[in-house]
Amino acid sequence: MQDAFFKLDPRDGFAVTAADYLSDFDRQVLTYLYQPLMGTGAYSLYLLLWTQPTTVQVQPHSALLALLNVDLPTLYDSRIRLEALGLVKTYQQVTAAGRTFTYELYAPQAPTAFFTDDLLSLLLYDAVGEDRFDQMKAQFQLHPVKASAGWEEVSLSFLDVFHVNSQLLAQPPATIAEAKSTFQTTTQANQPQLDQRATADFDWPFFKQQLQASFVSVRELDHYHDQLLTLHALYGLTELELARYVNESIDLNTNKLDWSALKRLVARQPTKVAPTTAPAATNEATATTTTQTDLSKNDQQLIAVSRQLAPVTFLTQLKQQQGGYVTDSEQRVLERLTSRHVFADPSIINILSHYVISVRKMPTLTQAYVDGVANGWLQHHVTTPEAAMKEVKSFYRQKQAPKRNSRTKQPLRKETLPDWAKDGYQAPKQKVTAAQRAAVQKRLAALQDNKDGE
Known part of the structure; x- marks a missing residue:
């Protein structure tokens, strides 16, 4: 910070x-x-x-x-x-x-808007857990009286109780009109909005036009504006594909979009290669950056694939190569990272997934580890997949660099073997005097006498 x-x-x-x-x-x-x-x-x-x-x-x-x-x-x-x-x-x-x-x-x-907001409710679920989430949902749930349960409403209306001058109602005073104009405000959305970077390649008016003949209202689509764009960025869906999935996820009883059903439907679809929309100028800048960072041929191929695949598609193929599958929690990790739109280029998210799964050999993407890597890359101003690859290589160069031993090397002490331990050792010969020989004979005789006396 x-x-x-x-x-x-x-x-x-x-x-x-x-x-x-x-x-x-x-x-x-x-x-x-x-x-x-x-x-x-x-x-x-x-x-x-x-x-x-x-x-x-x-x-x-x-x-x-x-x-x-x-x-x-x-x-x-x-x-x-x-x-x-x-x-x-x-x-x-x-x-x-x-x-x-x-x-x-x-x-x-x-609370009604909070719990129907996919981003906010998902964040709360991750923060407090399922049990506490259910408790708070029950705490703020409303229980209106249902007429079908045998209850009949007998409430009186406003005009049944209050009497208003019909002339004033037909022609309100200027003061009333002024007050109405003063307090009339436009509705503003309080929830976080996706910025223009995440919507640059998505034609929202064209998308809504495809759903004009459906039962869902324009207001309903605008309510899920950010969440729908997150699905587009996460799965690489075109306007026509997303409109088809939305049309199949409408509850015909209420004419409302069933957001949970839409997410399940999109997640079940086979992965596909997203069309590359990068202009020629971007490709030239990429080539220049590639030369500057001296990326290998394999690195360049990985970057090319990361630009073509949506994050979920990329991770799915990556896990399939290793015999695994994308878990629900991993999809939520990618969804949260995409909805935060911290990286303007989705291919950076793909490089991050490759780094965690293939380089670090972690079995799954975890929220804490992904947030740690993403924060580190943001602090190093990573805005392209080439820069992300450079961060990965820089990290491993530091890990593989030989470490200097802070201790001063002490000279090794060379041990010298004693003469008696060396191969071929022969004891030196010494001359025995007559006195020494007599003393030895005397001791042997004494030992013999003791042995006979036993």
């Missing part, structure tokens, strides 16, 4: 405004549904901004740092998490007096 010191300074001013009305129920949704996703730091920052006066009063960020008792990188990380979840929009203004930020607060999505 070294970028935090360049993008934020404690002396920078900030002001707070609100785009939505925030209620106590919003606080409950924020605590139970959003807090597991954003963490305690971002949760505390949102609540603190909530309590700030929504005026033009400008304060330094050092006030936030002191109230939260955190450092600048932590504050910046908390802010971008709120931005990613659609809870805060940040606006910047630079003048001669300095830099000022305005934080516009948005209410969390209602």
Whole structure:
């Protein structure tokens, strides 16, 4: 988070405004549904901004740092998490007096929208587990009265109770019209949106045109806009293919898109080679980059294949070569990485999959390891598959480099064998005197006397 010191300074001013009305129920949704996703730091920052006066009063960020008792990188990380979840929009203004930020607060999505949002519900599921997820789903589930259960509604309507002047209703006063114009706002989506990089090769109006004769509404398609584009990027689907799958996944009883059925249908389809849409200029830049990085022929072939296959297709073929298969959790890992659109070129995701499965010899893609590699590549400004391959090679050059021994080599001590241990040793001959011979004879006689006396 070294970028935090360049993008934020404690002396920078900030002001707070609100785009939505925030209620106590919003606080409950924020605590139970959003807090597991954003963490305690971002949760505390949102609540603190909530309590700030929504005026033009400008304060330094050092006030936030002191109230939260955190450092600048932590504050910046908390802010971008709120931005990613659609809870805060940040606006910047630079003048001669300095830099000022305005934080516009948005209410969390209602539980009905949260649990039908594939990205948010999937993140919550991964964060808290299946049991806790089911508990929170039951906690926020509504239980309306069903007329078919023998209950009859006897509620009175508005005009049954209140009487309104018909003339005023036909011609409202100017003040009423002014108030209506003031408070009439356009609906804004709070959920994270895919940027233009992920949608450059997908014609959304043409896609919707293919579904005009179907039962699904345009509003329903717009609601699943980001998720549909994620499927396109993940599986390499064209507009016509995705429209066909959507048409087969519509619930005819409700005319709603069954998102779970759509995902299962797409996942069951045989993998295919996605058409290459890179222009000639891109190919020339790729060739130049390849020359600069001195990639081998095998590396160039791998990059060419990674540009032609969608991430799920690439991983499927990679696992099949090794006798394995793509698990549901691996599909979720790729889906999450694609939906975050951290890499503009999907072929980088393919190089990452090859690195984990074929180079590191890991049986499956895991979320923690993939996030670690992706973060490392982002910090090294990896924007092309050639740069990703260079990162892999650089890592292994460091691993294979001989390590210097920090210890100073001590001279080996040469052991010298004693003379008696050497081959062919003969004891030196010594002359025996008459006195020594007499002493030996005397001792032998004494030993003989002791033996006879026993």
